[in-house]
Amino acid sequence: MDVTEVPGGQSDSGKKWMKRTPKKKKGGHGEKRGADRKVEEEEDEKKMETSEGVFPPNFSVSEIKNKQRRHLMFMKIKQEKRKVKLQVKKKKKKEREALGDKAPPKEVPKTIENQRVYDETTVDPEDEEVAFDEGTDEFSAYFNGLTNPKVLITTSDRPRGRTVRFCEQLATVVPNAHVYYRRGLALKRVIPQCVARNFTYLMVVNEDRKMPNGLVLCHLPDGPTAHFKVSSVRLRKEIKRRGKDPTEHSPEVILNNFSTRLGHSIGRLFAALFPQDPQFIGRQAATFHNQRDFIFFRFHRYIFKNEKKVGIQELGPRFTLKLRSLQKGTFDSKFGEYEWVLKRHEMDACRRKFQL
Amino acid sequence: MGDRSRLCSVWLGSETGILKGVSVARKQAFNFCNTSHLSRDQELRVLVWGDPAESELLAGAVDGTVKTFSTEKGEFTESRTCGDPEDGCFTGLAARGSGLLTASERGPVRVWREDSTEPVLELDAGKNVCRMRLSPVHPNRVATGGKETGLRIWDLERPEEPTFTAKNLRDDWLDLRRPHWVRDLAFIPGGDKVVTCTGFHQIHVFDPASPRRRPVFEAEFGEYPLTALSLPAAGDTVVVGNTHGEVAMLDLRKGLVRGVLKGLAGGVRWLQCHPTQPLVASCGLDRFLRIHSLEDRTLLHKVYLKSRLNCLLLSSRALEDAGRDTGTGGEGPEVKEEEDEVWDTMETVWEKPKRKTGEEEEEPQKKSKTGEEEEEPQKKSKTGEEEEEPQKKSKTGEEEEEPQKKNKTGEEEEEPQKKRKKKRKA
Numbered sequence: 040m041d042v043t044e045v046p047g048g049q050s051d052s053g054k055k056w057m058k059r060t061p062k063k064k065k066g067g068h069g070e071k072r073g074a075d076r077k078v079e080e081e082e083d084e085k086k087m088e089t090s091e092g093v094f095p096p097n098f099s100v101s102e103i104k105n106k107q108r109r110h111l112m113f114m115k116i117k118q119e120k121r122k123v124k125l126q127v128k129k130k131k132k133k134e135r136e137a138l139g140d141k142a143p144p145k146e147v148p149k150t151i152e153n154q155r156v157y158d159e160t161t162v163d164p165e166d167e168e169v170a171f172d173e174g175t176d177e178f179s180a181y182f183n184g185l186t187n188p189k190v191l192i193t194t195s196d197r198p199r200g201r202t203v204r205f206c207e208q209l210a211t212v213v214p215n216a217h218v219y220y221r222r223g224l225a226l227k228r229v230i231p232q233c234v235a236r237n238f239t240y241l242m243v244v245n246e247d248r249k250m251p252n253g254l255v256l257c258h259l260p261d262g263p264t265a266h267f268k269v270s271s272v273r274l275r276k277e278i279k280r281r282g283k284d285p286t287e288h289s290p291e292v293i294l295n296n297f298s299t300r301l302g303h304s305i306g307r308l309f310a311a312l313f314p315q316d317p318q319f320i321g322r323q324a325a326t327f328h329n330q331r332d333f334i335f336f337r338f339h340r341y342i343f344k345n346e347k348k349v350g351i352q353e354l355g356p357r358f359t360l361k362l363r364s365l366q367k368g369t370f371d372s373k374f375g376e377y378e379w380v381l382k383r384h385e386m387d388a389c390r391r392k393f394q395l
Numbered sequence: 396m397g398d399r400s401r402l403c404s405v406w407l408g409s410e411t412g413i414l415k416g417v418s419v420a421r422k423q424a425f426n427f428c429n430t431s432h433l434s435r436d437q438e439l440r441v442l443v444w445g446d447p448a449e450s451e452l453l454a455g456a457v458d459g460t461v462k463t464f465s466t467e468k469g470e471f472t473e474s475r476t477c478g479d480p481e482d483g484c485f486t487g488l489a490a491r492g493s494g495l496l497t498a499s500e501r502g503p504v505r506v507w508r509e510d511s512t513e514p515v516l517e518l519d520a521g522k523n524v525c526r527m528r529l530s531p532v533h534p535n536r537v538a539t540g541g542k543e544t545g546l547r548i549w550d551l552e553r554p555e556e557p558t559f560t561a562k563n564l565r566d567d568w569l570d571l572r573r574p575h576w577v578r579d580l581a582f583i584p585g586g587d588k589v590v591t592c593t594g595f596h597q598i599h600v601f602d603p604a605s606p607r608r609r610p611v612f613e614a615e616f617g618e619y620p621l622t623a624l625s626l627p628a629a630g631d632t633v634v635v636g637n638t639h640g641e642v643a644m645l646d647l648r649k650g651l652v653r654g655v656l657k658g659l660a661g662g663v664r665w666l667q668c669h670p671t672q673p674l675v676a677s678c679g680l681d682r683f684l685r686i687h688s689l690e691d692r693t694l695l696h697k698v699y700l701k702s703r704l705n706c707l708l709l710s711s712r713a714l715e716d717a718g719r720d721t722g723t724g725g726e727g728p729e730v731k732e733e734e735d736e737v738w739d740t741m742e743t744v745w746e747k748p749k750r751k752t753g754e755e756e757e758e759p760q761k762k763s764k765t766g767e768e769e770e771e772p773q774k775k776s777k778t779g780e781e782e783e784e785p786q787k788k789s790k791t792g793e794e795e796e797e798p799q800k801k802n803k804t805g806e807e808e809e810e811p812q813k814k815r816k817k818k819r820k821a
Contacts, residue, residue, distance in 0.1 A: 159699045160682070168426070168701045172411055175435050300682065300701070367662075367680060374594060374620055376638045376662035378680040378703070385657055 151331065156392040160300040173303065177262035181239070181311045188312055190216040190240040191233055194251075196223045202246040204274055208356045209242070212325065212338050213312055214289045216242075226255075226370050234259055240312060241370070244269070254360065256308060257370045263378065264370045265308055267334075267360040274356055282340050282352030288321020289314045290338070296329040301379055302395040305334075305362060323354070332393045334360040362395065396469030399425045403466070404710050405686075407678055408439025408454055409702035414464060414471075417684060419696050427469065436480075441488040442708040449710055453495070455485035461495060477507055477514075486541075487527025491534055498527030498539060506551065518554045520547060530582045538589050540577030546591055546601055559603040561610070579624040581633075590647070592635050594620035598645060614650030616643055625675060627668040627689055634675050634689070636663025642677055644689065656687045658694050665706045672713055678704035 100116060103109040135142045147153065162169055180186045190213050192206050198221075210216040226243065233241055238259055245253030251272055257264040275281060292313050297306035309327045322342060328335045338355030365379040366372070379394070386394060403416030403425065412435065413428045436458040445451030445463060451472075452464040459478040462471050475495075478485075483500025490496075491506070498504040498520065504527055505514035518537070520527070521544030530536035535551040536558075547557040564573045576594035583590055583600070588611075590600045596617050599610035619637040626633055627644075632653060636642040640659035643652050661681030668675045673689040680703050686696040 166701065168411065168413065171433050172702050175411075374638075376622070376680060377640065378661045380639050380660060382640075382660065386660070 151391060154391045156389065158299050158393070161298050162300055162303050169300065169303075173307070176304075176307075177258060177260070178307050178311050180260070181315070182307075184315060186239055187314060188213075188215060188240060189238045190242060190312060191238045192216055192218045192242045192244070193221045193229075194243065195245045196221055198244075198246050199249040201249055201272070201274065202244055202251045205251050205272055205356060205358075206244055208275055209244075211285050212290070212355050214287065214314055226257075230257070230259070230369050251358075255370060256312075258308065258311065259369065261369060263304065263308065264366045264368070264375070265305060265362060266364045266366070268363055269358055269360055271359040272356065273358070275354070278353055278355075278357060280352070282354045285323055285338065285340070285354045286321050288318040288323060289316070290321065290323035290325045291317040291319070293324055293326040293328075295326065297395060299395060301362075301365065302329065304365065304378075305395060309334075329395050332361060332395050334362070334395070336360065396427070397467055398469075400427065400466045400469035404712065405676055405684065406442055406452060406708040406710075407684060407700060407704050408442050408706045409700065409704050410438045411435070411702040412437030412439060412456065413702065414439060414442075414452075414454060415700050415704075417698055417700070419686065419698075422696070422698070424698055424700055427464065427471075438484075438705065440485045440705055442706045443488045443490060444708065445490050452708065453488055453490055455488045455497065457484045459485075459499075461485075461488065461497065475507075476512070478502060478505065486524050487529075487539070489527075489529035489537075491529070496527075496529060496537065498524055500524055500541075504537060504539060504549070516551060516554055518549055518551075520544070520549070525577055526579050528580060528582060531584065532582070536582075538580055538582065540580050540591055542576045542594070543574070544577070545575060546577055546580060546589060546599075548589065548603055559601070560608065561599075561601050562608040564609065564613075576620070578620060578622050581624055581626050583626060583630075585630070590624065590626070590633055592621035592624045592633075596621055596637065598624075598633065598635060598650075600647065612647065612650070614645055614647075616645060616652060617641055623663045623666040623677070625666040625668045627673060627675065628671055629673065629689075632689075634666055634668060636666050636677060636679070638662040640679065640681065642666065642675075642687070644692075654692045656692050656694075658685055658687070658697070659683075664704060667707055667709050669709055669713075670711050676707055676709055678707045680704075 100109055100113045103112060174182075181188065192210055192213075194202050194206060198206070206218050210218045221243075226241075230241065240259060241255075241257040243255040243257075244251045245255065247253075251269050254267040254269050255264060256267070275284070290313065292310055294306045294310060297303055306327070306329075313325065321340075323338070323340050326335075326337045326339070328337070336356075336358050337353060338357070339351045339353050341349050341351045343349055362379075363381045364377055366375045366377045368375050381394075386392070400416055402418040402421065402423075404419050405417040407415045407417065409415060412433050413426050415424055415426055417424045436456070437460075438457040439454045440457060441453075441455040443453045443455075445453045450466055452466065454462045454464060455477075456462065458480050459476055459482070460474050461477045462474040464470070465472050477495060477497045478499050479502070482502030485497060486500055487498035487504075488496070493509045494515070495507040495509075496504065497507065501522060501524075504518040504520050504524075506516040508515050520539040521541055523542040523544060524539050525541040527537060527539045530538070537549045537551060538546060539549070540546040545563060546559075546561040548559040549557045563575050567573055574595065577591045578594050580589055580591040582588070587603050588600055589603070590598065592598050596615055596619060598612075598614045598616065598621065600612035601608075602611045605611060616635060617637050617639070619639045619641070621635045621637045623636040624633060631647050632644050633647055634642065634644050634656075636659070640661050640663060642656040642659060642663060644654050644656070645651070646653050656675070656677075659677060659679060659681060660683075661679045663677055663679045665679075666675060666677050668689070674686055674695065675689055676684065676686045678684050682700055682703055684696075684698045684700060684704065684707065685694060687693065688695050
C-alpha cells in the first residue's frame with residue numbers, strides 16, 4: 040500500500056535509489072509495525088533484484104549519464120569480474136595440485152614479441168646468397184680487417200648545452216673518435232674531406248631546442264647512410280649508481296636481436312663503429328639491443344665476482360634510436376637512392392610486425 | 396633446370412650477379428647462376444629478350460659482358476664481351492635481328508654483329524647516358540638520355556647526328572638554367588613520341604614530329620628523383636617510381652596522379668607493365684619483387700629475393716595461367732584415367748551381414764582408402780569439384796579414425812554411392 044513503485048523503465052541503474060524512496064515514505068508514516076516493514080522491504084528487495092536482471096541486452100555502463108551512478112555500476116561490474124577471475128584461478132590451482140606431476144606445463148603469457156608476425160626477410164644463418172651479399176658489401180673492408188674505424192662526430196649548426204656534452208661523451212665511448220665543431224659546413228663538402236683524411240664514419244647529431252633528437256650515421260668510403268631518431272638521452276651525471284669514466288680500452292660490442300635482413304645491415308653498421316679486436320682488460324661492453332624496432336644503447340663495465348655472478352656498472356651515455364631511413368651511398372638526401380624508408384602509415388599499421 | 400626455367404614468368408637480375416626466375420602462379424623463385432662462385436663484377440644491369448619468341452634472355456653485366464640465357468635449357472649459353480668496364484655499366488641493351496645494340500654510361504652506343512669482337516657502328520651519345528632504348532616500331536631508331544644530356548633520338552643509318560635533340564626547358568623565374576637529368580625513357584606505342592622521367596621529379600613527353608624541340612607535355616610527381624618508368628598496355632597512362640619507393644600512375648593527358656601503388660620500402664630500380672594484362676611488376680633496393688594490379692592498385696604478389704634487384708623482365712604470357720596450364724591441364728585427364736583404373740581394380744562389395752572376421756571386406760575398404768587418398772591431392776588442384784571435397788574429406792576422415800569400429804554395412808553402402816556419384820561426373 041505504501042510502496043509506490045518507481046516505474047522500472049526510466050532509470051535502469053536506480054536500484055539503490057529505488058530502494059531508498061519507498062523507505063523514506065515508510066519512515067514518514069512511522070505507524071507500521073516493524074515486522075510488516077521488514078517484509079515489505081524484503082519484497083522490495085526481491086522486486087529490485089528481479090528488475091536488476093532485466094536490462095536491455097546491449098547495455099553498457101557508459102550509457103548512464105549520471106557520473107556517480109555510472110561509477111558505482113562500473114565498480115560493481117569490476118568487482119564481479121575480479122571475483123570470477125579469482126574463482127577461476129583458485130580452481131585451476133586446485134586442479135594443478137591435484138594432478139601433481141601430470142599437470143600440463145604453465146601457459147606462456149602472450150606478449151607482443153611472442154606474437155610477432157613472421158618476417159620473411161629473416162636471415163637464415165646458412166643462406167649462401169645472403170652470406171655472399173654480406174661478404175662483399177660496403178663493410179667488407181672492415182670485416183676483413185683491412186681498415187680501422189675512425190669516427191668523426193659533429194652536430195648540426197650551432198649546438199647548445201646537452202648536445203655538446205652528448206657528443207663529448209660519445210667520443211669517449213667510441214674509440215678513435217674526434218669531435219669537430221660544425222661551422223655551418225655542408226655535409227656534401229665535408230664528406231670528401233673526411234674520405235681524404237681516412238675517416239671511416241661520420242656521425243652527425245641533430246639538435247632541436249637544445250636537445251639531441253636525430254643521428255645521421257654515414258659509412259665513409261661509399262657506404263650506406265642511416266638516419267635515426269634519437270630519444271631518451273641520459274648523460275653521465277643523470278645516470279644513477281654509475282661507475283667511473285670509461286677508459287681508452289676498446290669495448291666489446293653486443294648486438295641483440297637484429298634478425299631480419301635490414302636488421303643485419305644496421306647491426307653491421309653499428310659493429311663497424313668499433314675496432315674489431317676488443318681489449319678484454321678494459322672490461323667494457325657496449326650494447327645495442329633491438330626490441331620492437333627501437334635500438335637501446337647502453338655502455339657497461341663488468342666484473343666477474345665468481346664463476347656464476349657478474350657485477351655490472353653502467354657508465355656512459357644511454358640513448359634510444361629508431362631507424363628512419365637507410366640510404367645507399369653517402370649522405371645525399373635529395374638525390375640518393377633509399378634502401379629502406381620508414382613509412383608510418385604502411386609499416387606501423389600492424390602492432391605485431393617489426394622491420395628490424 | 397630446363398623445366399624450372401620454363402615455369403618462370405618473371406626474370407630478375409640482381410646485384411650479386413644471380414639471374415632469378417620467379418614463377419608467380421607457384422610462388423617459387425629460382426636462382427640461375429653460372430657456377431657456385433659469384434662476384435660483384437657480374438652484377439646484372441639490364442635484361443632484355445633476345446628474340447620475339449622469348450626463348451632467350453640477354454643480360455648485361457657490370458664488367459662489360461653480355462650473357463645469353465636460354466629459357467628452354469635453363470642455363471647460360473654464351474657470353475660475349477661488348478665493351479670495357481671503364482665505360483661504365485650497361486644502361487641499355489637491345490637485340491636487333493642477329494646483332495646487339497649496347498649502351499654504357501660513359502661510352503658510346505655500339506652496334507655489334509654476331510661473332511665479332513669489334514663494333515660495327517659507334518654513336519657518341521654524350522658523357523652520361525642513363526638509358527638507351529630501341530624503338531619497338533622502327534628497328535633503326537634509338538633514344539638516349541642522361542644527366543645533363545637531353546633526350547636524343549638517333550637513326551642508326553646516319554650515326555653522325557641525332558634526328559631529334561631535345562631542348563632544355565625554359566629558364567626559370569630567376570633566369571637560371573634549369574638542370575635536367577633524364578633517368579628513364581620509353582617510346583609511346585602508336586607513334587613517334589617519347590616519354591621521359593627525370594631526376595628532378597618531372598615527366599616529359601617529346602614529339603619529334605612537331606617542330607617544338609621542348610617537351611610537349613610536362614608533369615611532376617613527388618619530391619624525389621624518378622628512377623623508373625613504364626607504359627601500360629592501355630594507353631594514356633604512365634607508371635613511374637622514385638627513389639623513396641613511391642610508385643604512381645599518372646595520366647598523360649592532364650598530368651594528374653591517378654593513384655599510388657603502395658608497399659615498396661626502397662628505391663625503385665625497374666618497372667615493367669605486362670603487355671596484355673593490367674599488371675605492373677616492380678623491383679628495387681628493398682629486395683622484393685612486387686606485382687600490383689593497375690585497376691584497383693592492390694598488391695597481388697610479393698616475393699622476397701635475397702639480393703638487391705636491378706632489372707626485371709616479364710614474359711608476355713599471362714602470369715596467372717603460366718603455372719596452371721602446365722599443371723592442372725595435364726592433370727585433369729590423368730586424374731580421370733586413374734580414377735577409372737582404381738574403380739576397375741577394386742573388388743565390388745556386396746552387402747553382407749555383420750561378421751566378426753571380415754577380412755575380405757576390409758581389403759576393399761583399404762583399397763578404397765588408398766585410392767581416395769591418392770585422388771585427394773590431385774583433385775584439390777581441380778576447380779569445380781569443391782562440393783565433393785568436403786564430403787569426401789569427412790568420409791575419409793571418419794574412415795581413417797574408426798576403420799574397424801564403424802558399421803560395416805554402412806561403409807559398404809557409402810562406397811557404391813560414391814561410385815555412382817563419381818561415374819555421373821566422369
